[in-house]
Amino acid sequence: MTGPDDLPIRDELRGLSPYGAPQLDVPVRLNTNENSHPVPEAVAEAIGKALTAELRDLNRYPDRDAVALRADLAGYLGHGLTADGVWAANGSNEVQQQLLQAFGGPGRSALGFTPAYSMHPLLARGTGTGWVPARRGADFALTADEAVAQVREHRPDVVFLCSPNNPTGTALDPAVIDAVLDVAPGMVVVDEAYAEFARPGTVSALAVLPGHPRLVVTRTMSKAFGFAGGRLGYLAADPAVVAAVQLVRLPYHLSALTQAAARAALAHRDALLATVAEIAEQRDRIVTELRGRGLRVADSDANFVLYEVGGDQSVAWRALLAHGVLVRDVGLPGWLRVTAGTRAETDAFLAAVDSIQREGLTAPQPLPTKGTS
Numbered sequence: 001m002t003g004p005d006d007l008p009i010r011d012e013l014r015g016l017s018p019y020g021a022p023q024l025d026v027p028v029r030l031n032t033n034e035n036s037h038p039v040p041e042a043v044a045e046a047i048g049k050a051l052t053a054e055l056r057d058l059n060r061y062p063d064r065d066a067v068a069l070r071a072d073l074a075g076y077l078g079h080g081l082t083a084d085g086v087w088a089a090n091g092s093n094e095v096q097q098q099l100l101q102a103f104g105g106p107g108r109s110a111l112g113f114t115p116a117y118s119m120h121p122l123l124a125r126g127t128g129t130g131w132v133p134a135r136r137g138a139d140f141a142l143t144a145d146e147a148v149a150q151v152r153e154h155r156p157d158v159v160f161l162c163s164p165n166n167p168t169g170t171a172l173d174p175a176v177i178d179a180v181l182d183v184a185p186g187m188v189v190v191d192e193a194y195a196e197f198a199r200p201g202t203v204s205a206l207a208v209l210p211g212h213p214r215l216v217v218t219r220t221m222s223k224a225f226g227f228a229g230g231r232l233g234y235l236a237a238d239p240a241v242v243a244a245v246q247l248v249r250l251p252y253h254l255s256a257l258t259q260a261a262a263r264a265a266l267a268h269r270d271a272l273l274a275t276v277a278e279i280a281e282q283r284d285r286i287v288t289e290l291r292g293r294g295l296r297v298a299d300s301d302a303n304f305v306l307y308e309v310g311g312d313q314s315v316a317w318r319a320l321l322a323h324g325v326l327v328r329d330v331g332l333p334g335w336l337r338v339t340a341g342t343r344a345e346t347d348a349f350l351a352a353v354d355s356i357q358r359e360g361l362t363a364p365q366p367l368p369t370k371g372t373s
C-alpha cells in the first residue's frame, strides 16, 4: 500500500503520524478539555435560526473579514477593544498557524516553555519555523528570570506563553509576560485558551495590549463556551497585527455558517458561560481529592488537572480506560491530565482512581474498540 512516505513529501514530515488525542467511545471522556455540558436547548435553537437565515445566501462567499463577528468578539473581551484589533479563524490553532505564517517561517524560530501546548511546536514545523524547546523550573514553574535568560539566549522571532498553561493548568505570573515583552526581539503570543476558568484576580494579558504592538493574545470558544465543534478561535492585538495576518489568511476562511453560529453563541454567552463556575468547582474538588490520596497535583486555574499517578502513566491511563474513564497522557513521565467536567464525571473518575489504587498498577489493559466519536 502506498503511504505518505512513498510520495515526494517534505523531509521533515517523513515518518510522522497526525496529531490528536485518541477519540474512543467510552462513557466518561475527560481527555481534550472540552466543556462536558451540552449546549442548552434555547441556545441550540438560536444557533439553528441563525444558520437557517444564512442558507439562501450560501451561493455567495461570506464576509471575508468577518467584521460583525470580530466586533462581537471585541465587545465580549472589553478592554476598549474594537473589531480592528480582533481577528478570528477556525479555532485558535488556525489563528496561531496564521501568526507563524506571518511572523515565523523558514529561517526563523519560535520558542515555548516545555511542557506547554503540544500544538505550538507542531504548528512551527508545519510552517517551516524552527522550534526552541525552552525549559521550566521545578514543579513546572516559570519565573521571569528563567524566561528572560532563555529568550535572550535564543532570540526567537516568536515566543509562545500559555496562561493558564496546558498541560499544567497554572496561570502565569503577569511579571513573566512583562519581562518577556521587554527582551523579546519578535512577537510574543500569549495563549489564553482557558482564561475564563482562571481564578478571580488573575490578570489577562489583554490588559497589557496598549503600547505593546508585538503582543498577541489568543482565545478560543472551544473550552469555556462549550463550542469546540463550532471551531472558532480569535486573537486580540494591535490593528497592525491583524493587518499582517490578513496577508497570509485564505480568502473566505471562515464560512458564513461558522460566522453566524459563533455570533449566535456569543449573543447567548451568559447561558453558555453559566457552566464555568460549576466546572471550576469540580476542578478544585479533583485537586483536593487527589491530594487527599497522597498524589502530587499541579495548581490549576483551568478546567483540567495534571497529577502524578504514582507509577507509569501509560499503565495508569489504560487502567482508567478499563474503568470507562478516558484521560490524557501528554507524554510527561509519571503524570496524567484529567478534564474537569460534570459532578457525575468527577465521581466516576475518582471511583476509578480508587479502584486502581486498591488493585495496584499492574499489567497493561486492552484498549476498548474504537468509536466513531
Ligand SMILES: *Cc1c(COP(=O)(O)O)cnc(C)c1O
Binding pocket: 033, 090, 091, 092, 093, 094, 117, 162, 166, 191, 193, 219, 220, 221, 222, 223, 228, 232, 233
Ligand atoms: C484547547 C486549546 C486551544 C484551542 O484550540 P482551538 O483550535 O481553538 O480549538 C488552544 N490553546 C491551548 C493551550 C489549548 O489547550
